Structures are given as structure tokens and as C-alpha cells.
Amino acid sequence: MFAVLKTGGKQYRVQAGDVLRVEKLAAAAGDTVQFNEILMLGGDTPTIGSPMITGAAVQATVIDQIKGEKLIHYVKRRRKHSSQRKKGHRQKLTLVRITDILASGAEKSGVKAAIGAGSAPAEAAAAPAAKPAKAKAAKAEAPAAAAGGDDLKKLSGVGPALEKKLIEAGVTSFAQIAAWGAEDIAAFDEKLNFKGRIEREGWVEQAKTLAQG
Template identity: 50%
Template sequence: MAFAVIKTGGKQYKVAANDVLKVEKIDAEPGSIVTFDQVLMVDDTIGAPLVEGASVAAELIETRKSKTVIIFKKKRRHNYRRRNGHRQLLSTVRITEILTDGKKPSAKSAAKPEAKAAAPATSKADAPAASSTEASSAGASFKDDVKLIGGVGPALEKKLAANGVTSLTQIADWTADDVAKFDDLLNFKGRIERDDWIGQAKDLIAGKPPRAKADKE
């Protein structure tokens, strides 16, 4: 397998096709093809100092900050202490080609950024169709989630589930005895009737929006 030694950001790297490495920040967009012209060695050919006509092409994957490095300075007997942090910007690249004799990156590699840029456009075009489908099915189904009832959060949901109540249909079918039972069991002090849980559950099953949301609107 062909390999090369390149120099970038003041450091040297031994690379081969499909290698992924992190280098000093490169000013380019993710998905674009970048070229390293400072090639010190290609297989058995050693440059003086560079190999003439050689270059290495790579795809820029991302640029992000590395982990924090702590810089601590101290001077004895001077009560001097300084502590700073530094996060270096590093670019992650994938080596695509090792080129010689002045060759340029192949068309296949150069076409990759265009394909990636086209992907978001496809997803945006599909977005209206998805939203219209959701809108058409909104009245035909409902989200059976007890947290849609005003005042019921994750904590109350767990308490209700511990007592066998996990759906809006169960609450909608409660009788007066059930209301009294759960009100006493969970120490609600009349909260179920006061907030009209049964009425809210029936409205949600019928496809109406949660009352808290409707009140805001």
C-alpha cells in the first residue's frame, strides 16, 4: 500500500488512503476536498526537502475544538501562580488519494461535496409532504399520553402508572367511585374533579388540543 509523509501545521504525518487523522485547523467547509502540497516522502522516494509533483488529497470531515489543555505556571517564593485552559481547533480529514507527477484530485473525490450539499435540499422538499400527512391524520388518531392532561407531569405519570393507570382511555372511563378512590389514594385533595381530568381525557381522545395549549392560544 502506498504511503506518504506530509507536513501541515508544523507537524509531520505518515498517511495512506482512507486514513482518518486530526490536523491543525484547515479553513474549508466540511465535505470539501483539501490538498496537502508539502509531501516529504512517497513510498521509497524521499524529497529534498519535498517530493516534486506530489500531493495528498483529503476530504474535510469536521472542525471542532479539542479537549482542554491546562497551562499552569508557578514561580517559587514569589506567590505567583497562573492557571489557564486552551482548546485547540483541530480538523478531522480522511485521506482520499496520494498523487504524483503533478496529478490533480480525481473527479469522483471532487464531486463528494456537491452530493452532500444536495442532501439537505431533498429533505426540505420532502418536509411539506410529511407535514400535510401529519395534519390529515391528526383527527383520525390521538396521542395516548396522560401527561397531556393539564397539571400531569412525569412525577404524576409515574404515580398513576404504579397504580395501574397508563392511558387516557382509562381516565375517561372513570366513575365517581374511581375518582374518589384515586383522589384519596394519591392525596390529590379534589384535584381530579377540580381540573376535570375526565373531561380533558375525553377531549384529547376526540382529537382536541390539550386545554393548556388551547388556553394559551
Template identity: 50%
Template sequence: MTFAVIKTGGKQYKVAANDVLKIEKLDAEAGTIVTFDQVLMVGDEVGAPLIEGATVAAELLETRKQKTVIIFKKNRRHNYRRRNGHRQLLSTVRITEILTGGAKPTIKAAGVAAKTDAVSEAKPAKAKTAAKAPAADAKAAAPKKAAAKADADFNDDIKLIGGVGPALEKKLNAAGVTSLTQIAAWTADDVVKFDDLLSFKGRIERDEWITQAQDLVAGKPPRSKVDQDAAADKAEDKTK
């Protein structure tokens, strides 16, 4: 039993223990063990179409966007050109076991073991610092006051995002998006949803709306203001 053939995300992969491969996005956290029950082949045994009781276990290493793929469309003599970009979300997994006969995974993820060790080591440190709890509470109060002040000065206006004007604000409001905090919390699925719903044609990713919203929520100045200041500094340097 040296290899297996599994099916996931509409594709088939030939895998063996310790293989690292990129597959379609999985809904799981990094550092956890995931199992694939659609096993088409194990060694010389071929399923019809699946092998009953066979699974392949793997550790989910990470899920991230891949490099941008440019989609360019052009019609000759019609003055028609369209340029869009797409970044696919893929999960990277390491195969840990190939199991048959309904067996359960026996190997734990390295990330899970590391988290357990970190928790057990942190307990004695917490006991030692228990006597200094009042001082720690006083220090913790300062960041809370600063956060409260930042919240008071925070202007939750989606037009602060570079490239979003009154017209786009009206579209977003009609779709139920009225605040920067909503955009800052968008997932990749939300980006695809609103991009298709409002026909933004990749603008959300190109203009980095989520990053801009997160910066604004964190109290940073709007990107347009930063760009203006940078341009002013550059012009001043040239005059010197």
C-alpha cells in the first residue's frame, strides 16, 4: 500500500505518505487533521467507483491566495478590451496516512501538539504573576482607554476607501453594506459574492478594499490622504 488516488474539489490526485500538495480550498483551520473519504484506488485495489472503508488523512498546513492570473479579452476592430485578475484560494496539505477497513487516523497534527505544549508551559507562568494582578489590571486599562478614544474619533464612512465614491456607496448600501467594519470582515467568499452581485469586475481585490477598511478601522489615515502627503513630500524634495 504505497499510494492512493483521491478525489477532492472535482479533481483526482495520486498521493502517498508525506506528500505535500495544493488542492481546492478546505473549510478547516491550519494545523488540523482532515480526511478524504472519496478514495478511488489504494495500491492495486480499484474501487467501483470508491473503495469502501478507505480514507486518506492529511494535515492542513495553510490556505492562501495564489498568484494573480490575468484574464484579458479583446475583439479586433471593435475597440473592445477587458482586463481582469483572479487569485485562486488553495489549501496546502501534507498526507499523513492511507487508511483502509474503516480505520481512524492515528497521527496528530504537529500544529495541535505545539499548541498543547504552549498551553501547559503557560500555566506555571500564570501562577507566578498572580500576585501582580492589580498592576497588570492598571496596565490593561490604558489600552482600553486609548481604544475608546480611537473609537470616538473613528469615522465609519465607506467613501474613505480609495476608489469608492457616491455612486459605489449607493450600490453597496443597496446590497446591505453600510460600514467599514463590514468590509473589513469580508471573507474570500464575500468578495466573490459582491463582485458578481454588483459587477465590480475584480475592483475589490485590485484596490485592496479589505486592507484599506482594516487600516481605517485600526485608526490609520485614508490611503488617499497618505498618497497626497507622499506626493507633497516628493514635490518638496524636488524643489530643494
């Protein structure tokens, strides 16, 4: 009986006793791993998956973690100002010995699935799903800082980005801006990198008018 399995983006035709070099797996020498992506089972009654065969698996014992042959990558550009680049690469591989081919019952075998060294387990992969919700919550908190404050975007030249800068600096009302003196203007201009915008746009005078309603 033989099987065609898929791992590391490649397909292998295997049978019990075969020694195989596959893309590096997250396993140590002596571990038993199980390949669950089976495309075909051969024998007296061949079975072809669509695309995988449910319940089928191939079990193997990890012999060692090795490196493949050295590959040289060389690039040369033939121009007036020519350039060349040369680098070598040795692919990390895992050497395994096929021990058993299961036509069914893979989920009940108790053997851990063969996972690529760069892949995360299913449980860990699910964790980042909580991130968008957290980011969304943080985003929702930003306007809350200005709750009860004035709409600073009514000032000339102030958009959402500048309003956010002002709120983060503790400025939330027109009354605060209306009370700014020369020193305050210079301090905020430098602190928030407004480059003279406060005086140029006349925020103080605008704020005095807006504060009166």
C-alpha cells in the first residue's frame, strides 16, 4: 500500500519504510508525527481525495533535522556601472522514516500533526483574531478623551489629525485657546510642531468668538 501526501507545498509518494526529506517540521529527533493531508491511497482499491481523503494519514518517525545541499544564487548586470551579487543557501529539512499508512481513523490516533517549523498551531493562530477588536476598542476610546469638549475642527485649518494632537496635549475647549498668550502660543507651536500655524490661522481670535457661542 502506498500514499501520496502533501507537506511543505510539495507532494510525496511514500510507503512504509521509506526515508524522506521534507521541509523542516517543528519536531525533535525520535518524535512521531502524522501527515494528515493525504491526496491518494494506492493498493488493491485505490482512493483519490477531493482534494484530501478524510480520515487518512501517514505516520512517520523523525530521524534528524538536517540541511540540504548548498545552492549558489549569482546575479550580474552587464551595464556601464555593472553590479554583481552572490549568495548561498542551504534549505533546512527534516529527515523522517515512514512507519504506517492509515486509511481511516487519523483523528483518533493521538499522534501530533506534522507542522512546519514556521507555522503556528491552530490554537495559537486563532489568538490574533482578538486583535482587531482590541484595536477597535482603542480607536473608540480616542474620541472619548474629548467628551464634553468643543469641536476644535471649527478652527481654521484644524482637521481630525490636528484636533487629535490638541486633545492629546490637553486642549479640549475654545476657552483654553482663547486664553493663550504669546508664551503659550510659542510653547504649543514648538511642542506640537505647528510651524507658526496658530498665529497664521488666527486661532486665538477665532477661539474667542467661538467660545462666546
